[in-house]
Amino acid sequence: xxxxxxxxxxxxxxxxxxxxxxxxxxxxxxxxxxxxxxxxxxxxxxxxxxxxxxxxxxxxxxxxxxxxxxxxxxxxxxxxxxxxxxxxxxxxxxxxxxxxxxxxxxxxxxxxxxxxxxxxxxxxxxxxxxxxxxxxxxxxxxxxxxxxxxxxxxxxxxxxxxxxxxxxxxxxxxxxxxxxxxxxxxxxxxxxxxxxxxxxxxxxxxxxxxxxxxxxxxxxxxxxxxxxxxxxxxxxxxxxxxxxxxxxxxxxxxxxxxxxxxxxxxxxxxxxxxxxxxxxxxxxxxxxxxxxxxxxxxxxxxxxxxxxxxxxxxxx
Amino acid sequence: xxxxxxxxxxxxxxxxxxxxxxxxxxxxxxxxxxxxxxxxxxxxxxxxxxxxxxxxxxxxxxxxxxxxxxxxxxxxxxxxxxxxxxxxxxxxxxxxxxxxxxxxxxxxxxxxxxxxxxxxxxxxxxxxxxxxxxxxxxxxxxxxxxxxxxxxxxxxxxxxxxxxxxxxxxxxxxxxxxxxxxxxxxxxxxxxxxxxxxxxxxxxxxxxxxxxxxxxxxxxxxxxxxxxxxxxxxxxxxxxxxxxxxxxxxxxxxxxxxxxxxxxxxxxxxxxxxxxxxxxxxxxxxxxxxxxxxxxxxxxxxxxxxxxxxxxxxxxxxxxxxxxxxxxxxxxxxxxxxxxxxxxxxxxxxxxxxxxxxxxxxxxxxxxxxxxxxxxxxxxxxxxxxxxxxxxxxxxxxxxxxxxxxxxxxxxxxxxxxxxxxxxxxxxxxxxxxxxxxxxxxxxxxxxxxxxxxxxxxxxxxxxxxxxxxxxxxxxxxxxxxxxxxxxxxxxxxxxxxxxxxxxxxxxxxxxxxxxxxxxxxxxxxxxxxxxxxxxxxxxxxxxxxxxxxxxxxxxxxxxxxxxxxxxxxxxxxxxxxxxxxxxxxxxxxxxxxxxxxxxxxxxxxxxxxxxxxxxxxxxxxxxxxxxxxxxxxxxxxxxxxxxxxxxxxxxxxxxxxxxxxxxxxxxxxxxxxxx
Numbered sequence: 007x008x009x010x011x012x013x014x015x016x017x018x019x020x021x022x023x024x025x026x027x028x029x030x031x032x033x034x035x036x037x038x039x040x041x042x043x044x045x046x047x048x049x050x051x052x053x054x055x056x057x058x059x060x061x062x063x064x065x066x067x068x069x070x071x072x073x074x075x076x077x078x079x080x081x082x083x084x085x086x087x088x089x090x091x092x093x094x095x096x097x098x099x100x101x102x103x104x105x106x107x108x109x110x111x112x113x114x115x116x117x118x119x120x121x122x123x124x125x126x127x128x129x130x131x132x133x134x135x136x137x138x139x140x141x142x143x144x145x146x147x148x149x150x151x152x153x154x155x156x157x158x159x160x161x162x163x164x165x166x167x168x169x170x171x172x173x174x175x176x177x178x179x180x181x182x183x184x185x186x187x188x189x190x191x192x193x194x195x196x197x198x199x200x201x202x203x204x205x206x207x208x209x210x211x212x213x214x215x216x217x218x219x220x221x222x223x224x225x226x227x228x229x230x231x232x233x234x235x236x237x238x239x240x241x242x243x244x245x246x247x248x249x250x251x252x253x254x255x256x257x258x259x260x261x262x263x264x265x266x267x268x269x270x271x272x273x274x275x276x277x278x279x280x281x282x283x284x285x286x287x288x289x290x291x292x293x294x295x296x297x298x299x300x301x302x303x304x305x306x307x308x309x310x311x312x313x314x315x316x317x318x319x320x321x322x
Numbered sequence: 323x324x325x326x327x328x329x330x331x332x333x334x335x336x337x338x339x340x341x342x343x344x345x346x347x348x349x350x351x352x353x354x355x356x357x358x359x360x361x362x363x364x365x366x367x368x369x370x371x372x373x374x375x376x377x378x379x380x381x382x383x384x385x386x387x388x389x390x391x392x393x394x395x396x397x398x399x400x401x402x403x404x405x406x407x408x409x410x411x412x413x414x415x416x417x418x419x420x421x422x423x424x425x426x427x428x429x430x431x432x433x434x435x436x437x438x439x440x441x442x443x444x445x446x447x448x449x450x451x452x453x454x455x456x457x458x459x460x461x462x463x464x465x466x467x468x469x470x471x472x473x474x475x476x477x478x479x480x481x482x483x484x485x486x487x488x489x490x491x492x493x494x495x496x497x498x499x500x501x502x503x504x505x506x507x508x509x510x511x512x513x514x515x516x517x518x519x520x521x522x523x524x525x526x527x528x529x530x531x532x533x534x535x536x537x538x539x540x541x542x543x544x545x546x547x548x549x550x551x552x553x554x555x556x557x558x559x560x561x562x563x564x565x566x567x568x569x570x571x572x573x574x575x576x577x578x579x580x581x582x583x584x585x586x587x588x589x590x591x592x593x594x595x596x597x598x599x600x601x602x603x604x605x606x607x608x609x610x611x612x613x614x615x616x617x618x619x620x621x622x623x624x625x626x627x628x629x630x631x632x633x634x635x636x637x638x639x640x641x642x643x644x645x646x647x648x649x650x651x652x653x654x655x656x657x658x659x660x661x662x663x664x665x666x667x668x669x670x671x672x673x674x675x676x677x678x679x680x681x682x683x684x685x686x687x688x689x690x691x692x693x694x695x696x697x698x699x700x701x702x703x704x705x706x707x708x709x710x711x712x713x714x715x716x717x718x719x720x721x722x723x724x725x726x727x728x729x730x731x732x733x734x735x736x737x738x739x740x741x742x743x744x745x746x747x748x749x750x751x752x753x754x755x756x757x758x759x760x761x762x763x764x765x766x767x768x769x770x771x772x773x774x775x776x777x778x779x780x781x782x783x784x785x786x787x788x789x790x791x792x793x794x795x796x797x798x799x800x801x802x803x804x805x806x807x808x809x810x811x812x813x814x815x816x817x818x819x820x821x822x823x824x825x826x827x828x829x830x831x832x833x834x835x836x837x838x839x840x841x842x843x844x845x846x847x848x849x850x851x852x853x854x855x856x857x858x859x860x861x862x863x864x865x866x867x868x869x870x871x872x873x874x875x876x877x878x879x880x881x882x883x884x885x886x887x888x889x890x891x892x893x894x895x896x897x898x899x900x901x902x903x904x905x906x907x908x909x910x911x912x913x914x915x916x917x918x919x920x921x922x923x924x925x926x927x928x929x930x931x932x933x934x935x936x937x938x939x940x941x942x943x944x945x946x947x948x949x950x951x952x953x954x955x956x957x958x959x960x961x962x963x964x965x966x967x968x969x970x971x972x973x974x975x976x977x978x979x980x981x982x983x984x985x986x987x988x989x990x991x992x993x994x995x996x997x998x
Contacts, residue, residue, distance in 0.1 A: 117771075147762045
């Protein structure tokens with residue numbers, strides 16, 4: 007019991023502490039590729055700290071939804087992070103939810119964020135909300151299906167079971183094609199869900215190109231800090247999913263301190279590596295026009311569907 | 323005991339039918355008498371439902387009639403009891419709500435007639451799910467349809483209401499005709515209309531006749547349920563009725579069709595059917611779910627939007643039941659029970675949250691006198707209670723954890739994913755595609771309710787209606803509160819709901835799965851206990867409830883005391899006006915553009931230019947419509963054909979009495995010759 011509580015606490019702390027670092031890595035990579043020196047990778051921590059201490063400006067036309075959303079968003083994203091194996095393959099809360107739950111918990115945050123975007127009554131917020139709705143509706147089915155494709159080989163949609171069995175190579179018949187298709191689909195989903203180029207540009211403040219940033223435009227101070235931290239958590243969650251579902255090697259398969267420490271170190275390496283990849287992609291591609299984004303997301307959806315279909319076809 | 327409460331239920335509705343008609347021209351007395359009677363009846367019904375679910379053997383009662391083939395037989399088995407519970411549960415809340423809501427109609431419409439019809443509606447729905455005789459079933463089914471027709475045309479002074487009513491009347495009779503076909507198929511084999519005889523046919527129906535019964539039941543009940551493409555009447559009729567009746571029609575009446583399907587497929591036919599039946603049901607469900615939510619997204623009339631969501635949710639229910647039927651054909655009874663469990667769980671969930679949402683829409687209509695979402699806005703400040711209740715309903719229908727909609731949708735996902743246990747590779751592949759469509763439906767529902775809640779309740783009021791809105795009377799709030807509480811309970815207490823539904827499904831598929839589905843001492847749901855997946859909504863609920871204060875605490879620890887300043891929204895230097903806000907149309911526009919192949923939108927833009935310069939517009943007019951595909955390509959040709967045939971037949975109707983008498987004579991002659 008105490009051991010489980012410690013693991014849960016460790017997961018929460020690791021996720022909370024590492025998430026701004028990942029954002030910092032991406033920014034640093036982008037800066038280097040633009041021949042700038044860039045801020046230190048720890049800059050997001052300073053930003054969050056500063057934002058937490060700043061005065062909050064709240065629009066007079068908002069309601070309690072606007073004030074409650076940062077907390078709901080933060081809580082739902084953190085709850086989702088607790089369902090995903092980070093350094094230990096079998097997380098204590100795995101019985102509380104599978105991959106569908108993770109997707110729907112993130113959707114809970116998205117739902118409230120969309121409402122908050124509409125709450126202030128400005129067209130910016132509404133535009134962001136409307137775009138977020140279309141992006142979310144195209145990515146989430148792809149996310150469920152791509153992880154289900156991997157879940158089929160592991161015989162479970164529980165993330166812990168998938169990661170555990172894959173790490174031990176237990177009963178796993180590796181079919182590279184479905185796995186690769188699912189990986190590609192989940193990668194596209196990651197870019198879209200976390201508001202990265204080519205779907206959205208996290209660095210922009212030009213209304214025509216914004217999705218996520220437009221939605222949270224009215225937020226300031228500690229509310230903005232919570233929203234930003236939750237986005238960073240979500241990014242980390244996706245990178246963790248990518249690394250631990252498709253390459254869980256190094257993760258601790260039993261709750262033993264030394265192996266968990268090793269698992270933590272390997273995980274840090276993997277998510278930092280993925281962060282570098284995302285930084286490179288952001289530097290190489292331009293943002294797509296909004297109605298081109300849907301084509302890309304359609305590709306992700308079809309890929310994930312094909313991954314499931316191929317799993318069965320290869321078995322026949 | 324059970325008889326006593328059943329009597330209370332029926333007497334309560336009976337009093338509700340007759341008493342208000344006596345208090346002539348005293349609307350308030352009529353209101354209290356009608357809805358007091360309905361409340362008594364519905365409370366009795368809830369008790370009957372609970373007792374019937376837990377009863378060891380079905381309760382049977384029958385009265386003979388003077389008509390041949392008809393007997394007033396009722397039977398309360400767990401399946402009936404479940405549906406009595408669903409009807410009565412929503413009935414309780416709606417009756418309380420109606421106490422406040424029908425004040426809107428004082429002086430404009432007869433409250434006595436409205437109240438009597440309302441009670442007759444609840445009465446007939448209760449009898450539909452209790453009837454144990456085909457003939458009796460059809461009689462009460464017809465009463466239910468006619469009574470609901472009269473309720474739909476309550477506001478008959480409006481032309482569109484009359485059109486909606488007429489459309490509904492036609493469609494419901496087409497449906498009834500097909501149900502009669504189903505029962506006739508059984509009748510010619512059984513020689514009696516009693517359900518007991520249908521159940522125990524001396525020799526099973528031939529394959530071909532079984533298929534006729536299947537298709538006829540699907541069309542007949544499907545028309546009432548509103549499956550695509552038989553759904554077209556639903557978005558007209560449900561919004562046209564008074565809102566508390568809409569809540570019953572959308573939340574409950576369409577469920578009687580689900581009851582009918584389960585009764586025919588699993589009870590009469592004993593769950594022995596080929597795999598393609600389940601496949602057809604699953605496909606119909608998936609298509610209805612997806613198209614229902616897509617059309618809902620384009621609606622800006624709040625009640626029509628909710629009506630389209632009924633099409634969606636009936637689709638989700640049918641996906642669960644269809645998956646169950648497929649498993650049943652392959653002899654996987656445990657999975658069949660899981661599919662049915664998912665379907666029935668969603669049935670009660672949908673009844674509760676759709677009832678709640680329609681009551682919310684009714685409250686908005688009551689407060690603002692408009693159903694157009696574009697005229698709402700900022701109502702969360704004017705109507706804080708209604709807003710909270712509507713939000714609970716919206717979160718539930720969008721299936722966000724830990725709501726009840728999430729539990730049942732998750733169970734449906736699981737029954738679709740567990741398809742890998744089916745030996746047929748084609749089905750193995752098709753079921754995950756169904757799951758993909760379900761996932762898509764779920765997220766689009768989220769977008770739709772973000773729109774519905776966000777545009778209606780948030781930001782600034784968009785019209786004087788919204789600016790002057792006031793919170794609704796206490797009775798209406800209590801009605802909504804009841805359903806909101808039930809909604810939350812159904813979400814966090816699956817360990818109570820699952821065994822209850824298991825009592826329903828066990829006799830139907832012959833396998834009990836409650837102990838296999840409940841894991842971790844009832845805290846978690848784990849289908850089949852095989853460790854394929856599990857969820858625990860109570861734990862998720864607690865987790866969310868704990869982590870939000872953690873976030874607050876962290877903010878205080880890091881940031882210190884909250885300093886807050888109120889200021890107007892940033893509007894690029896100009897003062898924002900409600901006209902600059904994002905509209906519901908604008909919100910849904912990207913979705914319309916992305917799925918333009920389905921919507922086929924037409925846009926009309928007329929620009930009137932200034933005389934001095936053709937670069938400046940004096941006035942612009944923008945119109946956009948989506949194409950009503952089913953009406954245009956399916957129904958209009960049928961209607962045209964019927965009209966053409968009627969035109970031809972007009973020749974024999976010259977209007978002369980002698981001619982008609984001679985027709986009768988000739989017909990008689992031919993018949994006499996034929997039977998000789």
